[in-house]
Amino acid sequence: MSGCMWHKKNEMMKKYHDNEWCKPSYDDKYIFEMLSLEGAQAGLSWNTVLCKREEYKKAFHDFDIFYCSGLSDEEIEEIRENYKVIKNILKLKSVRNNAIEILKIKEEFGSFSNYLWQYIEFKPIINSWENESDMPTQTELSQKISKDLKRRQFKFVGPVIIYSFLQAIGMVDDHMVSCKYHSLNK
Template structure:
């Protein structure tokens, strides 16, 4: 079976592809982590962001939403100076901002996961692409979620970021149809 080509020869990208990409997750901390990392990627390569992932985990206490929501400007500046994360201050401040908004959503929906997965009736959208290049950069759903999150004051949630985020948390399965990781092939590998 031919796997997706986008991970290339990068071990970190291959591991992410094989073990996480398009795998459904309902864990709010993981979902917050992916939202943070996808936002950090804006303008950069995913490989760069993944290479800094462990530093992000240390800096943001394993993406503890309550902890992140209470970070002071000074603590965010310290993270920027002391950890090997993307140094963009707006991206770093978005971690606190988005954590605060997730807490509000949890009060309304019970979890951030419930809020997001409701968009797809709690079932992943399984695509059947023959080539990596067929997967879109954004779609109507990512545009809708992006608009809704922006109305709720989330940052770094444009429709392209949100589509990648949907892949990251498994709301969509964009593995090519011949990839062993595609939903239809999971039980036969």
């Protein structure tokens, strides 16, 4: 099996592909982490973000949603100055903003996971791509979720970011059908 090729760049990308990408997660903290990292990626490569992932975890207390929701502007500025994260202040402030909005969603749906997974009736979408070039950058689902998240005041949640996010948390399995990690090959 030839499998997915996008992760062949380095060992860290391969580890992410093999152990996390397209694996269903229902853990709000992990889902928040992926939303934050996907937002940080806007305009950059995933490799760049993965290289900074440990610094993000330190800076944002392992993506503790309550902690992040209470960050002050001064604390966010300290994160920008003292951690090896992407220095875009709007992306850093979006972590706090999105944590606040997730807490509101948790009140309404019980969890952020429930809110997201109900869009697909709690069952992953399994695609059967032969070539990576066939994989879309956004779909009707990512557009729908993006629109609702924006309505709820989330930041850095455009339909392309959301599609990558859906892959990251396993709501969508976009492994190539020839990849040993594709759901149908397990």
